[in-house]
Amino acid sequence: MTPAAELLRLVHDGTYDEAHQDVRAALLDEIFDPREGLSLPEAGRLAYERCRHLHGKLARPLDILRDPRRLFALAEWPSLLDVSTFSLLMVHYNLCLGTVFDHGLDRPDLQDMIAELDGLSSFGPYMATELGYGNNVAALRTEAVYDRETETFVLNTPDAAAQKYMSYSGFRDIPKIAVVMARLRADGEEQGVFPFLVRISDHNGLCEGIRAVPCPEKPVQGLDNGLTWFDHVRIPRKNLLLGDMATFDEDGTFRATGGNRRKRFLRAMSRILPGRLCVSSAAVGAGKASVYIALRYAANRLTNAPGRDDVPILAYRSHQLALFTALAKVYAMTFLLNHAKREFLAGENPELNDLISITKALSTWEMTDVVAVCRERCGAQGIFSVNRIADYGSLLQGLVTAEGxxxxxxxxxxxxxxxxxxxxxxxxxxxxxxxxxxxxxxxVELLRYREHTLRAAARTAMAAETGYFAGWNNAINPALAMARVRGVRIALEQLLKTGSEILRPLAALYGLTEIQRDAGLYLARGAMTAEQVERLPAVIDAQCAQILPHVNTLIDGFGLTPELLRAPIAADDYLAAFQQTVGT
Structure with missing residues (x-):
């Protein structure tokens, strides 16, 4: 096995052939070729067409949900060519149909709506977030009140703050069946937040009692995010998705079966954890593509060198430091994410929620930095959407706040x-x-020690104040740093666990970059000497020198090609590719 093939195996955790290859192959179709001059609504409608194309090329959505690794692959690849297509796919597959999959898949009375969602004759928005409450779904105000006489729920938005926010309701002529999170009321009592299936629109427009207006335009993404208002909309009682959380008797009596109210709420929001892994998959995918494009461009873009003929800009140590650090972060986040996915599939880690939440936060932040660095290092070429990286910046802005x-x-x-x-x-x-x-x-040893000191500092800060809020507010910044360092430490451990010699200089570069962040603390605590702190920049540069001969192999391990990404500056002859793009 070649070094690049071995890296491809490691990067995709041994699942490239069965989980990733066909998704990647479907993106080579001309429907994903760049389109210039589209308005944002036109770009949004194109995203719906691209979703239909992928739906036709891949296994059915319900089959993909049965294999979470397929879902994570679907999150990673399409965003490389169309940010909007990724967003639509994840909401439809994971949040909407995934909620039905978890709480109503085997119900005969829902098979007609499930068939529409599985066949993509109707798209599935997910309506949880509200204008006045953001992602605090536990506080949402949308109500579903049971009417015994008609055996229906009356779905209503009580005020402007309770409008469903950002879900896809702006294109009124596209058939949609949404999962709507609402506060269930029966016999005058509020029973908690549960998912309901609600038909939002058909080919003739919005359904009766539903109002929707588009949100303001966003850069790059032309999707139909909207504000949605329910005006006493009647929905059949069968559309309540209770799963194993409760029962609703024929006479309309609600009986809880799934633990206390908080446990039932968390169960109702069951797609959040896989959703966070999907978000991380898209973020890391964008990081891979960004550094792949930037490094290929850097290897071909010539510039002046003092006392020499023109050299590739990658010959400069300053350029290496920026892009190799980005490459190290991408590999570290790749193996952190692979670890989190494995733990999710095993389902036995008592701290799984911590791991997935840390992975989501750290990967989106790290890849935001990676994309920004790669865009800058590509100069003016990094600004153009056709070269992809600028669009990935928009994607990351959304991912940082997605799923929490x-x-x-x-x-x-x-x-x-x-x-x-x-x-x-x-x-x-x-x-x-x-x-x-x-x-x-x-x-790893130093990071583990830093994690402990931050935990101790946070606990001391909490104890110094009376009252929970004052104590937590006093401790929140060292606590955030503690959680972040844990993610960094686990990422580095996972990178080292691969045992790959070609990755070891990247592991060293990633670790050194993190140690340099807190070098003053390590020096003050006696964990580093003054001489070691002074040598850090030179040691970091030395890792770059070790990485340089292996750059092509390292980026080939991502499974990307210029033909897939269609970014002119990633081509072997970027000058000819760019001229062809602009028509000269």
Whole structure:
């Protein structure tokens, strides 16, 4: 097996052939060729057509849901060519149909609507977020009140703050069946938040009692995000998706069966965890493509070199530091994400929610940085949508807040981590002498120590204040840093676990970059010497020198090609490709 083939296996966790290859192949169709001059609504409608194309080429959505690795692959690849297509696919497959899959798949009375969603004759929005409450779904105000006489629910938006926000309702002539999260009321009592299937529109427009207006335009994405208002819309009682959370007797009596109200709510929101892995998959995919494009361009774009003929801009150590650090982050996040996916599939990790939340937050932040660096290092070429990277920047802006704002999500996770009992002994200060500061195993040791010091600092800060909010507010920043460092440490451990020698300099570069962030703390605590701190920049440069001969192999491991991405600056002859694009 060639080094590039071995990296392809590692990057896709041994599942490239069965989970990824056909999704990638479907993107080579001309329907994904770049389109210039489209208005945002035209671009949005094209995304719906591209979704239909992928639907026709791949397994049915319900089959993809039965194999989460297929779902994660579907999240990773289409966003490389169309940000809007990715968004539509994930909402339809994971959030809408996935909720039906979890809570109503085997119900005979729902098979007609399930068939529409599985056949994509109707698209499936997901309506949870509300204008006044953001992602705080537990506080949503949309109501579904049961009417015993008609055996229907009356779905209603009580005020402007309760309007469903950002879900796809703007294109009124596209048939849609949404999953709507609403507060169930029966016999005058509020029973909690549950999912309901609601027909939003057909070929003739919005259904009776439903109002929708488009949200303001967004860069790059022309999708029909809207504000949706329900005005006493009657829906059959069968459209309530209770799953194993509760029963609704024939006489309209509600009986909870799924634990307390919080457990039932979390069960109703069952697609959030796989959704966060889908978001991370798209983020890491964009990072891979960005660094692939930027490095191929850097290897071909010639520039002046003092005392020499023209050289590729990649010959400059300053360019290497920027792009190789980005490459190291992409590989680190790839293996962190692979680890989180494996743990999700195993379903036995008691801290799975922590791991997935940290992975989502860290990967979206790291890939935001990667995309920004790659765009800048491509100069003016990085601005053009046809070269992809600028569009990935827009994608990442959305991913940072998708499935939970990353900072809020990480803060919640950090709070849960602090609340748990920790019986691990206090680690000793890592001994700095006679240790190779370039060794990534040493970096893991330092990161583990930093994680502990931040946990201790956060707990001390909480104890210094009276009242829960004051204490938490005092501790939130070290707690956020603690959770982030845990993600970095796990990512580096997973990168080292591959045992790949070609990846070791990347692991060292990633670890050194993180150690440099907190070098003052390590020096103050005696975990590093002054001489080691002073040498960090030179040691980092030395990793770049080791990585340079293997750049092509490292990026070939992503499974990307210029033919797939259609980015002119990624072509072997970028000058000819760019001229062809502009028609000269």
């Amino acid at each position: 704002d990353s900072q809020v999500l990480l803060a919640t996770t950090a709070g849960q981590m602090l609340a748990r009992r920790d019986d691990a002994p206090e680690p000793a200060v890592p001994w700095p002498h006679d240790r190779d500061i370039a060794d990534p195993v040493r970096h």
